[in-house]
Amino acid sequence: MNSSPMPAAPPPPSAQRASPLLEVSAIAKHVQGPEGELTLLKDINFTLSGAESLAITGPSGSGKTTLLGLLAGLDTPSRGEIRLDGKTFSSLSEDQRASARGATCAFVFQEFHLVADMNVLENVMLPLELAGREKPAASAKDWLERVGLSHRMRHFPSTLSGGEQQRVALARAFAVQPRLLFADEPTGSLDHANGKRIIDLLFELNQHSAAALVLVTHDPQLASRCQHHLELHEGTIINSSFADAKAVTASPVEKAIPHE
Amino acid sequence: MSKLLRPWRDHSFQLLALALAIAAFALSAVIFLRAELEQRFSVSTAEALGGDLVLAGSRTPEPQQLAKIASLRVSQIIDFSSVLVHNDALLLVSARAVDANYPLFGQIQLANDRFADEYSQNKGPAPGRVWVADQVIDRLNIAVGATLTVGSKALEISAIIRQLPDQNAGFYSMNPRIVLNSVDLAATGVMGPGTRIRQQSVVAGEPEAIQQLALNLDTSLRPDQKLETVADAALRSLGPLRQLSLWANLAVLLISLLCGAAIYLATAQRVRRRAKLAGLLRSFGASRYQVIAQLLGWEFLAILPAVTVGSALGIALINLTLGTGGSLPGPSMISASALEWSSALFAPLLLWLAFALPRLSALVRVPAIEILRQRQQSSVLGTNIELLAALSAPVLLAGLLTASLGELGRVLGLIAALGVLLPALLWPLIKSLDLASARLPLAARLAIRRLSRRPALTLPLLVSLTLAITVLTLAGQTGSQLLADWRTRLPSQAPNHFVLNLFGQDMPALEQWLEQHEAIAQPLYPVVRGRLSTINGVPVKEAVTKEKKSAQRHLNRDLVLTEASTLPSSNRINSGRWHGADLRASALEQPAQLSGNTALQRVSVEQEIADRLGLQLGDQLQFVTSRGLLSATITSLREVDWNSFEPNFYFIFASGELAAQDVTWITSFWLPEGDGARLAELLSELPHITLLDVKSLLDKAQGIIAQASQASALLGALLMFSALLVLAAGLLGGQQQRGRDNALLRALGGKQFLIKRILWIEFLCLSGSAALGATAISLLALYPLNERLFQQGLSLSAWQALPLALACIVTICGLLASRKALQQPALSLLRSNED
Ligand SMILES: Nc1ncnc2c1ncn2[C@@H]1O[C@H](COP(=O)(O)OP(=O)(O)OP(=O)(O)O)[C@@H](O)[C@H]1O
Numbered sequence A: 001m002n003s004s005p006m007p008a009a010p011p012p013p014s015a016q017r018a019s020p021l022l023e024v025s026a027i028a029k030h031v032q033g034p035e036g037e038l039t040l041l042k043d044i045n046f047t048l049s050g051a052e053s054l055a056i057t058g059p060s061g062s063g064k065t066t067l068l069g070l071l072a073g074l075d076t077p078s079r080g081e082i083r084l085d086g087k088t089f090s091s092l093s094e095d096q097r098a099s100a101r102g103a104t105c106a107f108v109f110q111e112f113h114l115v116a117d118m119n120v121l122e123n124v125m126l127p128l129e130l131a132g133r134e135k136p137a138a139s140a141k142d143w144l145e146r147v148g149l150s151h152r153m154r155h156f157p158s159t160l161s162g163g164e165q166q167r168v169a170l171a172r173a174f175a176v177q178p179r180l181l182f183a184d185e186p187t188g189s190l191d192h193a194n195g196k197r198i199i200d201l202l203f204e205l206n207q208h209s210a211a212a213l214v215l216v217t218h219d220p221q222l223a224s225r226c227q228h229h230l231e232l233h234e235g236t237i238i239n240s241s242f243a244d245a246k247a248v249t250a251s252p253v254e255k256a257i258p259h260e
Numbered sequence B: 001m002s003k004l005l006r007p008w009r010d011h012s013f014q015l016l017a018l019a020l021a022i023a024a025f026a027l028s029a030v031i032f033l034r035a036e037l038e039q040r041f042s043v044s045t046a047e048a049l050g051g052d053l054v055l056a057g058s059r060t061p062e063p064q065q066l067a068k069i070a071s072l073r074v075s076q077i078i079d080f081s082s083v084l085v086h087n088d089a090l091l092l093v094s095a096r097a098v099d100a101n102y103p104l105f106g107q108i109q110l111a112n113d114r115f116a117d118e119y120s121q122n123k124g125p126a127p128g129r130v131w132v133a134d135q136v137i138d139r140l141n142i143a144v145g146a147t148l149t150v151g152s153k154a155l156e157i158s159a160i161i162r163q164l165p166d167q168n169a170g171f172y173s174m175n176p177r178i179v180l181n182s183v184d185l186a187a188t189g190v191m192g193p194g195t196r197i198r199q200q201s202v203v204a205g206e207p208e209a210i211q212q213l214a215l216n217l218d219t220s221l222r223p224d225q226k227l228e229t230v231a232d233a234a235l236r237s238l239g240p241l242r243q244l245s246l247w248a249n250l251a252v253l254l255i256s257l258l259c260g261a262a263i264y265l266a267t268a269q270r271v272r273r274r275a276k277l278a279g280l281l282r283s284f285g286a287s288r289y290q291v292i293a294q295l296l297g298w299e300f301l302a303i304l305p306a307v308t309v310g311s312a313l314g315i316a317l318i319n320l321t322l323g324t325g326g327s328l329p330g331p332s333m334i335s336a337s338a339l340e341w342s343s344a345l346f347a348p349l350l351l352w353l354a355f356a357l358p359r360l361s362a363l364v365r366v367p368a369i370e371i372l373r374q375r376q377q378s379s380v381l382g383t384n385i386e387l388l389a390a391l392s393a394p395v396l397l398a399g400l401l402t403a404s405l406g407e408l409g410r411v412l413g414l415i416a417a418l419g420v421l422l423p424a425l426l427w428p429l430i431k432s433l434d435l436a437s438a439r440l441p442l443a444a445r446l447a448i449r450r451l452s453r454r455p456a457l458t459l460p461l462l463v464s465l466t467l468a469i470t471v472l473t474l475a476g477q478t479g480s481q482l483l484a485d486w487r488t489r490l491p492s493q494a495p496n497h498f499v500l501n502l503f504g505q506d507m508p509a510l511e512q513w514l515e516q517h518e519a520i521a522q523p524l525y526p527v528v529r530g531r532l533s534t535i536n537g538v539p540v541k542e543a544v545t546k547e548k549k550s551a552q553r554h555l556n557r558d559l560v561l562t563e564a565s566t567l568p569s570s571n572r573i574n575s576g577r578w579h580g581a582d583l584r585a586s587a588l589e590q591p592a593q594l595s596g597n598t599a600l601q602r603v604s605v606e607q608e609i610a611d612r613l614g615l616q617l618g619d620q621l622q623f624v625t626s627r628g629l630l631s632a633t634i635t636s637l638r639e640v641d642w643n644s645f646e647p648n649f650y651f652i653f654a655s656g657e658l659a660a661q662d663v664t665w666i667t668s669f670w671l672p673e674g675d676g677a678r679l680a681e682l683l684s685e686l687p688h689i690t691l692l693d694v695k696s697l698l699d700k701a702q703g704i705i706a707q708a709s710q711a712s713a714l715l716g717a718l719l720m721f722s723a724l725l726v727l728a729a730g731l732l733g734g735q736q737q738r739g740r741d742n743a744l745l746r747a748l749g750g751k752q753f754l755i756k757r758i759l760w761i762e763f764l765c766l767s768g769s770a771a772l773g774a775t776a777i778s779l780l781a782l783y784p785l786n787e788r789l790f791q792q793g794l795s796l797s798a799w800q801a802l803p804l805a806l807a808c809i810v811t812i813c814g815l816l817a818s819r820k821a822l823q824q825p826a827l828s829l830l831r832s833n834e835d
């Protein structure tokens, strides 16, 4: 059996909230729509340190995906600042952001996004190769073993079930030993049982890798498994477990008072 | 209306329409080109023959024969020899008496003065008038307007003949011509019982009528009569035009095939995009008929403008270049038959029916459940039926293009074989490249994987590109060689004047004159006139059998004999050995003339006349010349290219063997454009020589060459463009996945530079292997092609670099087409993008 014990985790997570990993201060996102400017997000503040987990919830269209995209540096905020590991994201060029992302972050997408013409092993190796890591094949195999797919290494994604594909995606995400993992509704395309398996695996791997986790989900139960919780509504935080998030206190009454 | 425009918003439809338009353009252009060439060719053959059918004999045809041809347009022509007397001068001429219908085809080129500009006329001389050739004016020292006595009838010279439409090229009859009206013939009194005449009944009519008439007449021919039709004549001398139209057909067939491939690939993408709509329609309860109308009917109607525009442009192009604006003389608007019009329109539709419709019709079968599924359906290659339909199209097209499949059959078979063989050969190569790539840098590895893991896309692309580049290279190389051949045959300073009847003592004066006027002279050929008297000791009248009666006219005239040590470049030995190569020609040998008339000389005979006279290698011929008898053994039979602008001869003796005869000389020269007075100068100095002007013939031939090279350049460009369309269609199909992969690379930390590099390597690999394959195939194909098309070696040339140049173009186009996929933001991964 391959249920080998989890490897001795790299540097153990510091229990106390030491250096902040992700600092978000007063960001907002506007886009130019056909009917004038549209505000997708505003007044978002929080700080996440290493090894903490954060769940972002909210109704559909509340801006969860938009926020995740900003946090991961896939997009830039219209206002405010995001600092990843002390570096201000918005001041970096597109390529610098890609490098910073490659070195620190990993993703799990709702639609898996495995490369169709690479086999399972090659898919897991891809980010390792991009980051120029040593022996990408060995560590990719190692991680495939941990998600229980070492026997499917030479298969192509199209021959795997959705759950299996997402497990490959998990292996791909953790293989780079990220300090920050982004997951946007990772169970959104899976049935309940498979979804639960993936989530269990995600938390299990996360615990051992000591990475911080930002998880977008509709599932309150899932959200409750995270240390922190942000709830969005129409682009603003209506509920936050962060002490320093100013918007936490924003009660509906306060919201009704015009800011400007 | 908006329903017609809606499909145009889809890129795959735009591409499909563009491919159809290109194919329509090429197809209609070549169909019209062929119609035009064929018509011109048969017109010019008919002109050279005098009519669509010629019944020639030594007497007037029988009454029942005349009755058979009476219903068609007929002209009666009588050719005879006569002696003109003017003052004290005598001149032997070839006279022709023509009726009011002459000429049935073409124009007579006339001039009012010896060196005046020529003008055209489509009728023979009026009664009481006579037209004469330049030489008559020169030799008799006479002018237009003067009176000339033919036999016992005085006729007024009303024009100088520059060219008759049916004037035989070559030097068969060197007597100057005169033309008179047949009304005056009786009055001349030259038509006595013993007079040798050649009577021609020239008929014009529709091909079917002519064919019927030929069958009818064939049974009633007298021994002295001979029948010739345009079809017979055309078969003999198609020449370069045939090669040109074969190339054009092949190129267009390939263009259509490539456009077909582009249509096929673009349709796959179109179907993918329409499948959801089809499923929706079915789930809303639409009937099969409604789905057909909605999805296929409008698609078809929307494609029609593209076909129409393409065809119209192709037809317009041919009309513009060959019609009024063209440099070749011809009708102002190309007259195409209904068949040509309909095939120009139908051929592109055939492409749509074969390449697009079968795939599109899959939409009709889409079940309602499709809407619930999210899967990536419909493979690039499609079902067997779809493939079969697509593969049958080329056969039908080839049929449309050539009417007979035989001509293109072999080429088509070759293409088909390549289409099957290439993937079989290329695939293992790509696979091994994939395995070998494990050690390559990341970018190269990712690029090669993209190619090797998508065979359904990579292989058609690779095959299309390889085929297109191969054909372009081959066509470029052989085509340029053909054109170069024609050009060397017709250099810009090809001789535009011929001089006959030069005597040895004329040479200094001629040379001086040539030098003064910067004329470029060609070699001199000695000429001896003689009649063939015996073949193997048997008098020719008996030796030439009844069936060979048509050869009689060769026997009743002076033949032109020459000698040469080297084989003229436009001649080829069919059998025997060229005497120049024989050791017996050595100077040590006893000089031929010393051994007298009985000595066996060696003669090389032109194949066609040998066939007519029933001559074979080793036969002994005896000629009667002004110096007595001349005997010779046939040592070789030659084929002569009568299209070449060089003096050509039926009988060529070995060098030195005519030295004892009365020799005159023939030469040709190129004279720069200028006034005719220079020629008058020459003629006043050497009044007995015969001067022929072949400038107009030359201009015509050079015009054809110029147009042929333009046409081949255009076809080449279209061919490459259609190969790029295949590339575009292939890329369009994979664009979504490409974009997603690039976005993923970005999300995982890949830099823009890396992504660009992957793309570069991918296209370089693709076009590079196509170029490599094309180079290999063209080198392989060049050898047999070389053997068949050219006698002399086909040198490797800069054309071998063409595949590389084309590969660069392909790479650049591929990169340009992939710009959009390159720019897809990583953010798009977070949103489900069914674009
Ligand atoms: N580029 C854009 N232009 C205009 N509007 C946008 C753009 N991107 C997102 N939006 C809008 O912003 C809002 C938030 O979108 P987002 O995808 O972040 O929602 P979400 O919370 O992830 O919803 P779901 O749970 O359905 O995934 C939506 O109303 C969406 O329409």
Ligand SMILES: [Mg+2]
Binding pocket: A064, A065, A066
């Ligand atoms: Mg979302």
